[in-house]
Amino acid sequence: MDMENIRQVLEDAAQIFLSAANTITNERRREAEKVFLQFRRSQFSLDLYRYLIEHSSSSYVVYQTLTALREGIVKEWSSLDDALKEQVVQYLLSYVYTHYSTLSGHVREQALQILVVINKRRKAQRAQIAKNGFTVSLALSNLLQSANNQEFQFGLTLLNAFINEYSFSNANEAGLTVEQRHSVKRDFEENELKTVFELLLNKLQSNLSSISNSSSSDHSLFSSILAAIEKILLWNFSSSFPNARRHMESSNNVETIDWRPPVSWKQLVFDQQLVEFFFHIYGTLKSLNETKIILQRRCQILRCLSQLACLNGSLVSDEQCRLRYLTTFSHYFVQTFLINSTLTIHLIECFDLSNIISNLITLFTVKGFCSMNNDLCNSFLQLMSQITVLLCRTTTTTSSNNQLDKIIEDPTIGKDTFDRLLQAWSRLLYGIDFGRFANLRSLAIEIFDTFLQTHLNINGNYEANDLDLIDNDNDEDDRDLFSEQLICIGLFGRHIIDYSLPLLIRLLMDRTKKLYDMMNNSSSNINTNSLDQINDDLHWLLLISGHVLTEEYDSDEQKTIPEAVMSFSSQQVKYCDLNKSVQIAQHVLQQSQLDLSDEIMQGVSPVTQCLVAVLKLSETERLFCSKGQFEYISVQVAVSLTWFIRRLAANYLGFDEQSYKDVSQTLSMLLGKGSEMLEFLTNYFLSKVVINLQMWASESDVIKETADLFVTLSMKKDSSLIIIKNDLFWTLANNVITNQMPIQLINEEYKRSLIKGITCSCLNNTSDEYRLHFDRSIFQILNQRLKSIVESIHTLLEQIKLNTSNKTHCTNALQTFYTENVLSQISTLINSYCGLIEGGSRCLSEQITYLFEHSQQTLQYILDLFDFYHNYCDQVQIILELFSLYAEHVLVYLNQNHTKVFYTYVLRLLQIFTKCNYGKKTKEVNADEDFNAHIYTLLNCLNHLLAKDFIDFSNETSSHPEVNVGDVILYGLIICLPLIQSDNLLKIPSISLCYYKLVSSLCEQHSECLFRLLNQDQYSIFLSTIKSGLDNYDNEICKMCLETIQSLALYTIKQQKLNQTNEKSKYLEHFLDYLLQETVITTTTLSDLFDTLAGTIYTLICAYSNQFYQFLGQMKQYDENLSIIIDKLANDIGQRPDYNRKAKLSFTVKFESIFYQSYRIVAFNSNMAWRSSGASHKELIENLYRNGVIKNQRIKEAMLRTDRGDFTDRTSDAYDDRPQSIGYAVTISAPHMHCFGLEILKDQLKPGAKVLDVGSGSGYLTACMARLVHPGGKAIGVDHIQELVDKSIVNIKKNNKDLFDEGIIEIHKGDGRQGYEAEAPYDAIHVGAAAPDTPHELIRQLKVGGRLVSPVGGTFGQEMITYDKKADGSYEEKRHMGVMYVPLTDEKQQYASAGIRKDL
């Protein structure tokens, strides 16, 4: 196929591929895409690429061509000669340069990338290549030194390509090994990158003066230099340490990318005062008029500086060096920004300034920071707080007046910046010696105050201050949204707690009083604006106080009182009246009007004051509600208040005095174990829960916090003991259990939390009294309700069945059970059991066993309900959830009998579920999603069952359980597999993950069950799900599938040892083939799972060694170059591999190298053109022989005697190893393809044989074949172009006239597709053009034992296939490699396509 044709095909495809989405079917688009894929896989041909690049009008085609060129260079690097590479480099450089402005970006990048790839590969084999020649690196530095603007820009683009190519250190695009990639990257860093960095710095210096002229071209040049410098400053240098360590270090702090230039950069970084240089440029910019452009440049400089603040690695490995660098940096930093008061810092600059600070503190650590001299530290802190305050003020007010700041388009940047700066503060505050820095305290106060000021209406001037309360688009709660800020402000607050706590208390009380006054003076019209502002203040004050008094903990950590609060409280003891502190708290509750004036509070300890203030607020809230003045209180404040109480309860209630060095007397009197106030407060918090439920039942946000508070109280031993003695608790419990008002109004989720809390409180203490109480007033009530429902249903069903007289009545009565009201009660009931289990799971094992023992009947009832309500998805879902919870939390504690009982229930559940759902089809709204949720929960439940094998807390020691978990799960799987299969549910990610997790652990532990219980059909269905897992999913699932296969194979091995093989053990066999194919031939995605893959393959090999050797045999035929590798592999494994761990491990290691070697061979073979060209025919053939393309001596001789020069039109490149046009739209194949044809037919091409060459074209191959069957044989060539037939006869006669004379060769005109019947049958048939599919007619003309070789396929995507004819007339087909041939056509078409051909 000639170039013009290819161009046309490609352009057509590009047009289809690029057309708009709605104008074309996906099918066609895919086809077009495939054309390009095939094109890129086809033979490397620089001429073709150049032709396409120069002649194609579609930039997409050019792009694809460049991609093909790049891929070709990577794959065939070693076979391409240097001159050619040189040619490519020159060509592309001049091409890009001349078309620089017209090329589209991605095309240009692709072209430049090729240059860098060549540069990279050359570097990798540096030793062999002389350095004197022209290199891409040289071009780069020349361009960057050029005074010509366009050349310089070109240089920058090239630099970009360099940076892109070298920075992808993990991509194997350039076909290098890991070590090679590592070393070329380092080489690049030491040479090109360093040179370029120096050049750019010089350029920047020389351009600095021009920046004051505001010409835009100067600016854009300046800006692009800076951008390039920035990229280098962001460069991820290869580490001088082993990789692992690097990974560990970087994972600690993902946000900062540290800058680690190698030692050779030392001079550049230190001697040239890089830091000073950048601050100097910033200084120059600063002195200019503040225009938008100048400000942008300033930001660029700051970005560079923030990267310089990340200097790390070998340059600063020495402590002294680090300190010097940090000191220099801080010095200039402070000098530029703090001392110089004339400078206005813009908000947009704050972003980078925060980065600089945060980077310095992260990289140089707080300790390093503290070792700078005091003055500098103080100045630094001052600057830091100055920026903090500035940011705090600007980010909380909506609009900035400054035009220049409007550059920030995304408002979240301001918040992110502030967050980042505060994180730096947090780090600093945790590590710093607070007393050492004189001004730190005042700075902390300033920041704390500013934060308060910006969030509160500090002056009480409510009317005037128009804070943005309207911003309610954002659904996220302030507490989550500003958590970073609040944590840090809390930290500040604790450092200055003697200042912050009294202030917060004062403000809290002040706002509470204002709120209270407002209600009492209520005139007819409420000023909603000022009311909202008071509420907003309260909300923020609660959040801030909460964060000052408590620290953020992960949920399971032991919660404690912060040390700062504890020591502050004990310092204050001497000023406090302890008794008064206790009294005052109780007073608040009794006297609602109590005015908490300063005199009253005199002598009360601060923490108590804070408690009192909060209690007061809570009481005020209750008062409003009791008066029905709901409009005065804010839901938001109720949420924050409940949150505050929960935090306090979790950290302070009944705190453990043992774990503090210095226990405050006040705190221990107030909240310590057994104190009077502890009981009082705990009971108050419980009443708060009850009141909240009443007041806020319809506000889910408040209820969520309230439920959490209740759970917190129940989980703590001390407080749970207190609350269960309170009648309120039992009233609440009763309300919850019977779902009365107000519980009815709240969401099921929170009801569950409440039950969980109740159960936890009751069962968590050793006293039997409360357990009995629990039994009587909670557990039994639930059971009775369930029982009565189920029994009523049973009775009714029974009566209906008996067809009694009152049947109609019964039917109607039964209908009641389907009303929404009853349905929701059923859900609530089951949900209560869920809560019970969740709560019980937090208790001792006896308790949970007790729960199970008493719920066996319950589970039976629930199963009945499950059957009855199988059409109601909500009820089905909650019942499944309940079983899953049982399996998760209860099962591990059960003894054998109970376990067995539970298993039967689960199986029953599965049976009912399947019975009701199999073969069901519905168009109900959302039914699919509901069903998916059911399946997911079921699979989860089965997964939990399996966990019993690992963790078993039951008291029994017997190691022989009567019922095998594996059996149960497998029964379960048998039951639900048809459901999963029929709806193709494995397509859904969550379900598939669950399913594969289940089967992989099932097979790991119980592979024998599969063999024992599954019949052949079921087993093969099961395996098909595994196969589809391997085909369709990501690594996680693939890994599980591989493990499953491995477990099954292991079991097969065991069986084989016992001589107990059966039909089923055969089923795994095809996985061996499949996996080997995947790894060796297609080399796929599985490479990430190498260890698992190798392990699985090894296990399979052990199980099916015969199969394995058969496969190896096939591989050898596929490609003989693999022989050596394969023999080695076979040798390593031995004839009868025995499975053991050690052997498996050593196999993994060996397999990896084999894997990579074979990968190279296969990749190489699919593109092996251009490799053996020579200057003469003899040289060509010798090359082919040396390269192993010709293996057979006879073939070599035959080819030597047939000079290719006789058969081509042009003599100039007659001996190039590539196809050449011979007119009439056909080619003479590349010599290596001729060799392939002859080699593959070598067994048939014996003297005396009769052979046919279809599409003989030039006649070259026919002549070779004739030579090989000589003497006595006959070679027939057939071609349908008369001119070619004539020409080939002339060609052959040039030097091989003897063949004609002896009648060994004949060339006929004819349709090759029909073969040549007159001389049939043949020992061998070679087809020199692509058949669209299996050439049956030709196969018919083969002798038994004969072989046909032909390319098969369309214009693209052809494969070389051999057909071996067997005695029974059938044939065996074998695929060899991808090729690109002209198609087999008829005469007319051939002329037609020749007619449009342009000569090259």
Add this chain to the structure above:
Amino acid sequence: MADNAAAHDDDDFQTGDAGASETYPQQCSALRKNGYVMLKSRPCKIMEMSTSKTGKHGHAKVHMVGIDIFTGKKYEDICPSTHNMSVPNVKRVEYSLIDVDTDGYVSLMDDSSDTRSDIKLPEGELGQEIRAKFEGGEGLKVTVLQALGEEAIMSYKIEQESKK
């Protein structure tokens, strides 16, 4: 709402009368996703529920998106969480399919062998499948969805011989 509490008496289950109301009231906050609600006088399944606030300190409002259980049409509503909404009683009755006539009417038989033939096959794919399967000789069970006096066949299932 106090009258709801009466439903907790266990007797209530036995005395259920035929005229069980078509809807019953429930407060918005107690509604949940996947439950049913009347939106624009149509029985709907709640697909989405989200709360928003009336101003930062205001009360919650519930935003609901529901899909008409019969027509599949989408409805939305927003109301204060304290508001009472009507919840339709949605029933599902399973019948054995005994005949399908040419007009599309079907004959159905319930568990107690009562028959009815006043329901039509659903339009579209489901109806065609039921007809095809029935005519192919398979035993089918269909589920009829009932709410507010409206009835329609919503699903079918091939009857299996019990495998025990």
